[in-house]
Amino acid sequence: MSDLWLQDPRDALRVGEGFDLSAFDRAGTPGFTGDKAAAATLMAERGALLSELQERLYANGRSGGTRNVLVIVQGLDTAGKGGIARHVMGMVDPQGVALRSFGVPTAEERSHHYLWRIKKALPRPGLIGLFDRSHYEDVLVVRVDELVPPEVWEPRYNEINKWEKSLVDNGTIVLKFAMMVSHGEQGMRLMERIDRPDKRWKYSVNDLPTRLKWDDYQQAYSDVFERTSTEYAPWYVLPADRKWYPRLAVTEILTRSLIEMDLRWPKPRWRPDAQRRRLVKTMTPEQLAASLAETASTVQGAIDESVDVNLEAAKIRDGHADQETRDSDLATIASRRSDLETDLATTLEQKRALLEELSPELAAASAAIVDEGTKKKGKKSGKGKDSSAAEEPSKKKSAKKQSTKKKSGKKSEDKAKKAEKKKAKKGK
Amino acid sequence: MSDLWLQDPRDALRVGEGFDLSAFDRAGTPGFTGDKAAAATLMAERGALLSELQERLYANGRSGGTRNVLVIVQGLDTAGKGGIARHVMGMVDPQGVALRSFGVPTAEERSHHYLWRIKKALPRPGLIGLFDRSHYEDVLVVRVDELVPPEVWEPRYNEINKWEKSLVDNGTIVLKFAMMVSHGEQGMRLMERIDRPDKRWKYSVNDLPTRLKWDDYQQAYSDVFERTSTEYAPWYVLPADRKWYPRLAVTEILTRSLIEMDLRWPKPRWRPDAQRRRLVKTMTPEQLAASLAETASTVQGAIDESVDVNLEAAKIRDGHADQETRDSDLATIASRRSDLETDLATTLEQKRALLEELSPELAAASAAIVDEGTKKKGKKSGKGKDSSAAEEPSKKKSAKKQSTKKKSGKKSEDKAKKAEKKKAKKGK
Structure with a gap:
């Protein structure tokens, strides 16, 4: 469009x-x-x-x-x-x-x-x-x-x-x-x-x-x-x-x-790991297990959506830019995605450890579920990915939008996918 | 729903x-x-x-x-x-x-x-x-x-x-x-x-x-x-x-x-006919003719939409009301529609007269178009309608809404139609 x-x-x-x-x-x-x-x-x-x-x-x-x-x-x-x-x-x-x-x-x-x-x-x-x-x-x-x-x-x-x-x-x-x-x-x-x-x-x-x-x-x-x-x-x-x-x-x-304006999500002034540890003290092991079960897909969905926005923005911004600028923009987005996915891996690791402390049984059960999820998602589990991940189209959007917005979001996602593929071809 | x-x-x-x-x-x-x-x-x-x-x-x-x-x-x-x-x-x-x-x-x-x-x-x-x-x-x-x-x-x-x-x-x-x-x-x-x-x-x-x-x-x-x-x-x-x-x-x-709150469109403190007469002095005959050509469908669309809103509101308000209350509500809506359509008829009459003053040729051409429109629309031309018109489903919505709103509006219109039919059956 x-x-x-x-x-x-x-x-x-x-x-x-x-x-x-x-x-x-x-x-x-x-x-x-x-x-x-x-x-x-x-x-x-x-x-x-x-x-x-x-x-x-x-x-x-x-x-x-x-x-x-x-x-x-x-x-x-x-x-x-x-x-x-x-x-x-x-x-x-x-x-x-x-x-x-x-x-x-x-x-x-x-x-x-x-x-x-x-x-x-x-x-x-x-x-x-x-x-x-x-x-x-x-x-x-x-x-x-x-x-x-x-x-x-x-x-x-x-x-x-x-x-x-x-x-x-x-x-x-x-x-x-x-x-x-x-x-x-x-x-x-x-x-x-x-x-x-x-x-x-x-x-x-x-x-x-x-x-x-x-x-x-x-x-x-x-x-x-x-x-x-x-x-x-x-x-x-x-x-x-x-x-x-x-x-x-x-x-x-x-x-x-x-x-x-090149807007990014602001970095918190508090430490997620410290807050998580304190919050867990107010939760039951079952609640922590339920939260852990959702973490990978929820956070990955948020990361994908954020990357999609960055890609769409880059496409508009770079409409008339040269190839070098485009490549550099894509590399930045890929590097940010990589940072976010490293952060997700850390989150998962800590939550598993916290659950292990609270209830080894639930932790074992949860690990089985997570493994199953990882198999299904392939490279999507967020650990050990290289920076080329930014050019991979996202498979899941987080469910946070209203239905009307979702529709338009969907469209732009498709556009973004096409754009990525086009760029990937040109770049190689 | x-x-x-x-x-x-x-x-x-x-x-x-x-x-x-x-x-x-x-x-x-x-x-x-x-x-x-x-x-x-x-x-x-x-x-x-x-x-x-x-x-x-x-x-x-x-x-x-x-x-x-x-x-x-x-x-x-x-x-x-x-x-x-x-x-x-x-x-x-x-x-x-x-x-x-x-x-x-x-x-x-x-x-x-x-x-x-x-x-x-x-x-x-x-x-x-x-x-x-x-x-x-x-x-x-x-x-x-x-x-x-x-x-x-x-x-x-x-x-x-x-x-x-x-x-x-x-x-x-x-x-x-x-x-x-x-x-x-x-x-x-x-x-x-x-x-x-x-x-x-x-x-x-x-x-x-x-x-x-x-x-x-x-x-x-x-x-x-x-x-x-x-x-x-x-x-x-x-x-x-x-x-x-x-x-x-x-x-x-x-x-x-x-x-x-039973909200109605506020009545103006100025006289439409007087303002119209003054406004026409700043328009060309062609502009007035163009405005006249749109009047019937635009205003009728607005009336229909307004009546649809009233019908939908009555349906929700009267969800558990007795038949007498429902009938009385429908009669009020029908009477308001009738008032609005009389107003539209007056509007059309005045605009035709004003055009006639400015340019008899354009007025004659315009009359031919309006007659054509009346034939196509049947009872929709707004003149000489009885109050039962309020129960007639509207055929045209004014084009004022965003596409998303239009969709949902369309739905409620269909709902309103069904509701009217249901009521018409019961009432007879």
Whole structure:
């Protein structure tokens, strides 16, 4: 499916030199060659990967990491900002997402600097923050409606740039999306909101007066792009006349950004063997035996899934990389798998020893079961494997996902398998 | 699928007279006769309905309504609190959900009354708030760890009851869930967190010392149930040794609670005909003609979907009701459908007239298309229908849902059709 992106959508959508909003095709699908149905399939596939990567980000945030992601979504009424929240953010664990919507400032907010309410709403470490509207309103509606004079809003572009620079320097990835509908499409969508009894709550009598200032808003957006699209926090301008395209593009850009963070599961600050020994004191021998019986397949499943995510990520990241980079990435993944499997072997060894101490009978019975399992699984038992194991397709996924996610995960697993085989052939 | 619930899970799980936590089966599935696979199917079905009802709640909140829902989830480590956030709340639009997790209080929080941080985190009108831990920590960990003397925590039960009463009186539905794992299962789950490299971030070296206070916590929970399970805010105690059961039960109870709110799409405070007339002035005749061409099927699709939701809700609500109640509910739904279809007829009439004013040629062409559509759709064109229409199964769903939701929606649609037929038979 990835091949449907002719290029990294960040390159296709980033505001560059000489960007001309008035000539921008708002029904286009820059960089993407598929249709709506292909987009839906790719969304589900990427959603599964995004969800995995988001969990790693969250885990790092909970373990002392300071990195996070801020997604800013701007656009006029009906552009589809809510759809990004619902359909993109809706794919990941709600615990990992912080949504904030910025409407007309309250009296308290107005009494502070315009960035005050924005700074207060920044996502905590490990989270993906989504701003539905943002500080950019302070150079958009504020300018168009002349809420403050030009000498007040004019310096804000530079101020915003500086502030965003400080965010990025502190480890936040700032992704800025502007959703651009055409004037005609906005009219049709507003009419639908008036016509549909289940959508009337989305319509406001202020929407029409705002629509009448269309040209002023286009000019204000144009200046935002020209003056605040920076190397560290560029604007991505999304054609929004087709609802599916911006959702797909945001999903892809968010996923690629997380891939580039190269997120790993955080290392604990405690010693697993010591904690295990203490925990066992609170368990019966039967419980320990039951836990031991599951260990190999559960942990191996988790390792396989983790490796699959790494392989899928590498495939996307290395889409246009040279062979050397690809090989080096695969070698890193293989080496990490090897480390994890060594860790599993150590775990099994300790648990067997602990069970032996508690109940030699259960330990003997358990050893028989484990041997049986090892025979069935062949090389999968995790001991004494070489690093080529990373290129072996995984046979079992851990059962932790929801059924819907599982389906998409399955697909990506198949893709990953194919990719591995392809690479294995080329490499030899 | 609903038949798999032998009784309303609220009745099966509510803490009643003489509830005995020490005798509570933590691997049970009270009230539910299906297995894990059946639960997954029912979850998806209910998820689609829950998502629809949540949108109505949200719409009401955005339109001046004051009602909301507060879901409180308590439980010891590994009980599955995070799974409720991820798998239940993950089914609805993240914009409609406010998650809050209460850990060890900060210095600022400690300097205030224990309810201070809780009150600050209450969901806004229209939202479903989820508290992962809550003010109950102030009679649980605070009591067990003797952070304050008994004369301080002892009066809190009554204080909490009074405060929750005020919430309920102000229109909040308070749903309190306690997830109860067995000591053995907790040990196994903690061991898995130690063993799995991708789960170690969830483990804390404080988990074991807390586990060692198991009996004290059981006593503290027992007292919470005895002293704070009220008529207006009862405790539901969930056996949590099987991960799928609490998720299913919370989904079902939340869905049924929303059903009982009898949520309708809010009526706008503006006049659709007036706004339409103003909007048309910003559109070309071609755009208006294009909008008109879609109106009948789009709005009818929305009406059908809305009626389907009402029928499905009525079926669940009236599960054990008498025939008279069922008939009365169906008549109400039919009457609402009739109102909506009259509204659609008015909409079509006005848009045709507006197009006629702008361009008689396009109006004539459009009339030909609409007539064609009417012939194909038979009674579906929305004009002159009697109220029996509510019992007619819908032929077209609006295309607004994600593909996954569509699938489950489809299922419930089929269920609703069957239910209608069954009722129609009985009624005659």
